[in-house]
Amino acid sequence: MGESMKGLKRSVYCGEINETMVGETITVMGWVNKRRDLGKLIFITLRDRTGLVQVTIDGNRADENLFKKAETVRGEFVLAISGSVVNRSPENINKDMKTGKIEIDATELRILSEAEVPPFQVADTGVGIDLRLKYRYLDLRRPDLQEILFTRHRISQTVRNFLDQNGFIEVETPMLTKDSPEGAKAYLVPSRIYPGQVYALPQSPQIFKQILMVSGFDKYYQIARCFRDEDLRANRQPEFTQIDMELSFVNEDDVMDVNERLMQKVFKDTLNVDITLPMLRMPYKEAMERYGSDKPDIRFGMELVNITELVRGSSFAVFESAIEAGGSVRGINAENCGNFTRKQIDALGEVAKEYKARGLAWITITETGELKTSLTKFFDEDALRKIVEAFNGKAGDLILICADKNKVVFDALGALRLDVAKKLNILNDKDFKFLWVTEFPLLEWSEEDARFYAMHHPFTSPMEEDIELLETDPKSVRARAYDMVLNGAEIGGGSIRIFQRELQEKMFNALGFTLEQAQERFGFLLNAFRFGTPPHGGLAFGLDRIVMLITGTDSIRDVIAFPKVKDASCPMTDAPSHPDPSQLRDLGLSVLKEKE
């Protein structure tokens, strides 16, 4: 059993001890990071959340019992150590250590807790994610992970302070709520009192925040947990956190302005990075035409070029059939990739194929200016030179061309552009390039269901000048929606909402459902709107993604204390788990099918 800490009180954190404290008697408590036993001299580096400090137990000077106890200390034991802070002699200074100029000469050592040999070394950074998550408490002892969670905390604090100072009030909305159709699959919670009925965990506080506007709170925010029962990704967890807000009597400029300033403040406070305002704004259409993406990474060029007109009428059937079908021929200039081998170019073709492109044409411009190309049978030297010119191709470049439906062309080239940039290693993750993407399409056609879906959600307002198109040409209607994009990641998005009943009816009409159906799905919100609705709009940031970008991590799991693995289970708690049969009885449920 561990010893008591009775009579001892921690006087300082390990990482905060410095030369000004030399001569003082201090008490530290923490975990054994490393023990180095030289025989009659033992060094222990002790770790707490602030860092490391070296403790010495000198066999010549220390009490015999103290020394014997120190010999039994092992990694990850929890110790309380009292002693005096002493200067290290110059040759013993460790300049790689924050506390490397001093050490603690121990006069008392208590083993508060022993520890079994851990399944992996806390300092080992190469351990597999499933093992790390099973023993997440050990994993979280690593200073780099602790630092990320401290940064996350600082970001939340900055957000709260800023929004408070700007007149926002934080209101909590329910976790147990009503399932609303459309969108992601919801996590359901069975009701005990109404057997067979369910609550849903919120995918976002969307409807509640709009109702708060109806109530007159004017400016609301919440750092809100949200749930979506969809497959996981490197940047997607089933439960995640949004910085959610809604404002009344505003237009899109008002919402964008306050949120630009919020991000400016966050980046200043956490990274001391200055963001120039206002941020660039780019309509959706332009983002697609130039970058093949609605969340363009504008840290580098290689923009898309439309060569449809230039190649129209060629003998190349792939180009011609794409153009005839209403598609286009576009490409990018992968600058300085002229030395790519056939194998590397084929690999780029594979990337394009993942996005449904059937192939990828290419033109290499060698260092001496000669052209090598997959198009040699279809274009003469003159025509090729004209294409190269359209891309501003110079010696050492590689031009990649895709012909298909516009969606495929944009998806494939947008992905290729990022893939090439990664391969060339030209992306600096300390370079923060923000922009707003605006004027999104209001509606999205689903081939599968043969109907329109709201691209954002059904309460997103169309742009005023496009309202009449709702009935004549729904797919051309642009929304008063905006996404904040940072380095190719959508970090936040929102819209100005519909607050007029007539317009809402037109919207439901375009979505192909009747007022009765709408009433069934969103009745309580529509009811609320009957009693005096202010014009309003809002936005939600993905806090997890913001933390990822600020801390420069690739995995969302690094910014969440207790994340799930790919199949949405938790290796540490072993959730989800089988309910007790009596619980099922209480809920009036029976299980039809179990995963083997």
Added chain:
RNA sequence: GGUUCAAUAGCUCAGUUGGUUAGAGCGCUGGCCUGUCACGCCAGAGGUCGAGGGUUCGAGCCCCUUUUGAAUCGCCA
């Protein structure tokens, strides 16, 4: 649900053309060591090569099936 990659000691990995008793570093255990800080030196323990089947005189390696993990596409209003 699809595609790709991976699985060998507690951890991270190597393992040649299919050929003797499967290795390394770290960790762990024991011993020695008073200035280490990736301590050093000596000794030691530790393996169902993910599982099942097949080919072969012989399989960690080849083939089939399967399980698990990761990335990615679909999906995520």
